[in-house]
Amino acid sequence: MSKEKKYRKKKKLGHYPFISVILSMTLALFILGLFALLITTTSSLTKVIQQNVEMQVYLNSNLSEPQQLRISKSLASKAYILKGEDIESVRFISKKEAAEKFIEDTGEDFMEFLGDNPLKDAYIIKISSDFHSSEKMLEVQKDIEKINGVFEVIYTNNMVQSINENITKISIVLLSISILLFIVIGILINNTIKLALFSQRFLIRSMQLVGATKGFIRKPFIYRSILHGIVSAIIAAALLYGLLAYGSEQLEGLAELQNQQMQLIIFGGLILTGIIIATFSTYRAMQKYMAMSLDELY
Template identity: 30%
Template sequence: MSLSFVIKEGFSSIGRAKLPAAITVAISFFALVLLGLFSTVSLSFFDVIQELRSRVELEVFLADSVSESQAVDTAGQIKRLRGVKEASYVSKDEAAQTFTHDFGEDIVRILGSNPLPRSIRLKFLPDYTTPESIGRIVPEIKRIAPDSDIRYNQSFLGQIEKNARLFTLLTGGIGILISLATIVLIGYTIRLAMYSRKEKIRTMRLVGATAWFIGTPYVIEGALQGLLSGGLAAGAVYLLFDQLLFRYEPGIYKVLEPSALLIYPSTVLLGLALGILGSTLSVSKYLRAVSKR
């Protein structure tokens, strides 16, 4: 009976404070829409970063003294290094064909011989395609092939990592600020609701009601406000991406769609979590202050 009363009080609390609750839901809605948009763009950005990382290649140019069988064996040893996804052996003939394809000239016909070296072309697992990881792998490659010449686009890779870190700090900072603002707003609304019913709360404490019994309805109220805000925000993000963007910018929609599908339920759950957290903190603070009087 006590539990049913607590739950009923939580639902009825919103009805007794319609205007503050409506304002909180509205502002939280806009905050969560912003979070949803930022999160979708952020996830899509990191998908692009992973795609760029997957395109990074390192090429090991072997000495002319290395035979073809030795080159194939070297490629096998390098393939077993941690973080290496592919190690493809490129023969002198294949290198000449690539040159002809890229530059439209037959280097063998022009020079009368093939000066291009044998090489091993490497691709890495996404988590290892960073300047630090490749910097650790290069000495291992030199140990296996000491006379080799190792080349990769170090500046391009460094730029990818720099942009990824900058974007992470920017979006993470904005996300934290919006989340904190939502928590404070919901907590403030709950505190106002408790203050308006301070006489009732004082009476309940006098008759022996526990802090859990007094505070839970307000936590439920905050959870409902957060859940409603999250649900409305998820619906708004859906309309923005799956209706407007799909209709007017299908190219951008294809990039953002996989991330958006994850964001819809996450926005609802985030709203619920922020509502519970904000109301719990507010209730705890208010009840501690009351108990000291």
């Protein structure tokens, strides 16, 4: 009975805690991946917001269709117009459509007592994010007003300025947190592996005593750490994928903000990060334990 207890104690002393290492690394990589996905989603949301920065170009009354078409082509050719697939950069709204929408929104038919429609035909144009600064938006406004047949150009300057300020603040905060989080994750994984290898210190010493070189001793531990990094990253990526799938079902519009290519890059980055941090941490811990004296090992 006493021999069996001694055997169990020895086994426990030299046993490498695989499960705790995998769980710790998975949790750390999951948090890192979750924040990376948050950054990409925020970036997509920012892009959507920027794509909805618009100007209203009101036209002179009684313009013919060829004149309106000329203005439309002129606007579409400008460098500051947002361009891209599935994006309606220049949209025409007739004064009749504008009146119908106003009546629908307010419930009041202003044409009954005015006897006429005072609204004007207009083009709604989307502006490229390169021109969202207050100075450039003002330049765009002045440039459009020079086009023959344009009556007035209107945009919400305060909203554009607020969007730019908020995007800058969010970018700085996310960048700062991401750097801090990466450092914390690296320290967490490093300490986890360091503690795990503590149980292997006498095995390392035994290999040194029989004449094994440092490279020979390190090799199996490094290979094992690479495997742990890959397994942990795959589990973390699977959990993130499941969370995204669930979130897309529960939150309307979240699926549109997801970028599959960026998700694959993030998942691949998790595997690479897991391998690099685990390998580096194992190497440092091995160097420490191989340099210890027998008294220090105890």
